Amino acid sequence: xxxxxxxxxxxxxxIENLEPVCKAETREELESxxxxxxxxxxxxxxWGKNFKKGGPLEWYNPPFSGDQHFVNVGTKDxxxxxxxxxxxxxxxxxxxxxxxxxxxxxxxxxxx
Numbered sequence: 001x002x003x004x005x006x007x008x009x010x011x012x013x014x015i016e017n018l019e020p021v022c023k024a025e026t027r028e029e030l031e032s033x034x035x036x037x038x039x040x041x042x043x044x045x046x047w048g049k050n051f052k053k054g055g056p057l058e059w060y061n062p063p064f065s066g067d068q069h070f071v072n073v074g075t076k077d078x079x080x081x082x083x084x085x086x087x088x089x090x091x092x093x094x095x096x097x098x099x100x101x102x103x104x105x106x107x108x109x110x111x112x
Contacts, residue, residue, distance in 0.1 A: 002026060005020060005069050
């Protein structure tokens with residue numbers, strides 16, 4: 001899965017931060033979508049715009065350059081596998097309270 005990152009010109013803070021706008025199965029689908037939405041630059045009041053008026057990208061600035069606007073985020077299965085691995089590393093190895101029953105530990109000592 002690929003996502004398109006753009007920055008919203010209406011943002012009041014961190015206006016240069018990129019945010020996810022849409023997703024597609026391929027980068028080429030996102031590039032094609034951008035091409036379909038792009039129009040010659042125009043002004044709408046104080047705003048300089050580059051995408052179709054009323055379109056889903058109207059209030060976003062176009063990508064400047066490079067690949068930072070197109071991100072391969074992997075599949076749902078990839079995310080689930082990484083989440084499971086993270087859980088196993090951070091949570092899965094913690095002991096249950098019952099192993100401490102009746103054990104008095106000095107401060108900072110762990111019986112595991």
